[in-house]
Amino acid sequence: MDDPAAQAQPPVVEDPAAQPPVVAAQPPVVEDPAAQAEDVTPLVNWVPVFQRSKASVFLTQFTPVRGQAINARVIAKDAGSKTAEQLDAIFASPWFTETGVSSHMDGDYLYILTTAHIVDHLFHAVNRPIDPATVNQLFTIEVTCFHAERDFTVNRNMGGDRTYTAATVCGIDCLRDLMMLRVGRTELAVRGVGQQRVQCTRQHPVLQFDGARELGMQCMLVSWPPFRPCTFATGLQCLHRVLTGMSTNPVGYDMELLEAYIGSDHGSSGGPLFNAAGWVKGILHGGSGAHSQFILPRDILPFIQNNAVPPQPPSTSSSPPRGPRGGGGGGGPKRGPNKDDKSGPSDPPKRRRSVRDKGKATAAWGSGRWRYTLRSHGKGMAVGAGGSGQKYLLRPRS
Known part of the structure; x- marks a missing residue:
């Protein structure tokens, strides 16, 4: 029989406030694919930029002249930019290589821009700069292009020797780590057969520079480390x-550099850094690990302007100059140094600059045969100045 006391107990009513709240089931959130795409930067397809630029990239090779070894040692010791151990390792190398780019072209010559630190053991940028004539005296300088390398690897199955063309240093800026090489366009060869050389008739387009800041944007470095072309x-x-x-900075460089999160290798110095549009943002100065530093267009463009000049031709006068009319003497030939400087001017030639409008600056130099125009697209600024929105075009004008 049931307990009457148990039957008398009232039913237990739970406190509704103590119950967990009932949450209605939420439908899954579906994000808009278009909104997701806006938040992700697509990767650049670099193949078209690379295909257009590879013919503008050169391997430059500096081979020390054996008869100048003692002279080079003296110059390196006076420069004081390297330790004795570093100099021993440098002078033990049979050659040095780096990358160069096509920076200017006239009727007879192609000008290749590269970096000066390939010979930085021979100078201090502030205390002991070096001139082009000294570099030409101490080194045999040669270049080879993409077309010659392709002929060597594809058509000749890497048989025989690679084909190089002699080059001359015609300008150097030790403070900005810049060097200009000059090559005769008719001498640039794609192959050498005995004493005969097959001229390279392909194009080597001049690269264009962009001085606008694009921090965080994608970029591509093209270079020519030893035996790894393009x-x-x-x-x-x-x-x-x-x-x-x-x-x-033991060499004393004085410049601002663009740093990029990109790897580089020995021999890559002088290689161009491209943006997605194919404009050059700088050329490689150096790097360590995953970061590399690049010389900016605001330093590069004035250097091209001052140093992309042909050698001075010899005098064509066959008779001695006459003396003053009515005078009695002074009609003998003038004596002085030979003006046929095959190495080009060691000092920048005088320039005159006239600003015609806010977006264009013009500079002329040399004998008057050529006039070069630097055009800036975007904000109107002076030649070589940095700033946002600048794109420079170096164009020859007759």
């Missing part, structure tokens, strides 16, 4: 850094 790597543009006063 190597390219991709990355991101980062910061601008100043070299002056840094402990890692």
Whole structure:
């Protein structure tokens, strides 16, 4: 029989406030694919930029002249930019290579821009700069192009020797780590057969520079490390850094550099850094690990302007100059140094500049045969100045 006390207990009513709230089931959130695509930067297809630029990239080779070894040692010791151990390792190398780019062209000559630090053991940028004539005296300088390398690897199955063309240093800026080489366009060869040389008749387009800041944007480095022609790597543009006063600057460079999150290798120095539109943002100065530093267009463009000049022709006068009319003497030939300087001017020639409008600056030099125009697209600024929105075009005008 059931307990009457148990039957008398009232039913237990739970406190509704103590119950967990009932949450209605939420439908899954479906994000808009178009909104997702806006948040992701697509990767650049670099193949078209690479295909257009590879013919503008050169391998440059500096071979020390054996008879100048003692002279080079003296110059290197006076420069004081390297330790004795570093100099021993440098002078033990039979040759040095780096990358160059086609920077200017006239009727007879092609000008190849590269970096000066390939010979930085021979100078200090502030205390002991070096001139083009000295570099030409100490080294045999040669270049080879993509077409010659392709002929060597494809048509000749890498048989025989690679084909190189003699080059001359015609300008150097030790402070900005820049060097200009000059090559005769008719002498640039794609193959050498005995004493005969087959001229390279292909185009080597002049690269165009863009001075606008594009921090965080994608970029591509094209370079020519030893035996690895037309190597390219991709990355991101980062910061601008100043070299002056840094402990890692024993040579005394004075410039601001663009730093990029991109790898580089020995022999890559001088290689161009491209943006997605195919404009050059700088040429490689150096790097360590995953970061590399590039010389900016605002330093490069004035250097091209001052140093892409042909050699001075010899005098064509066959008779001695006459003396003053009515005078009695002074009609003998003038004596002086030979003006046929095959190495080009060591000092920048005088320039005159006239600003015609806010977006264009013009500079003329030399004998008056050529006039070059630097055009800036975007904000109107002076030639070589940095800033946002600048794109420079170097064009010859007759």
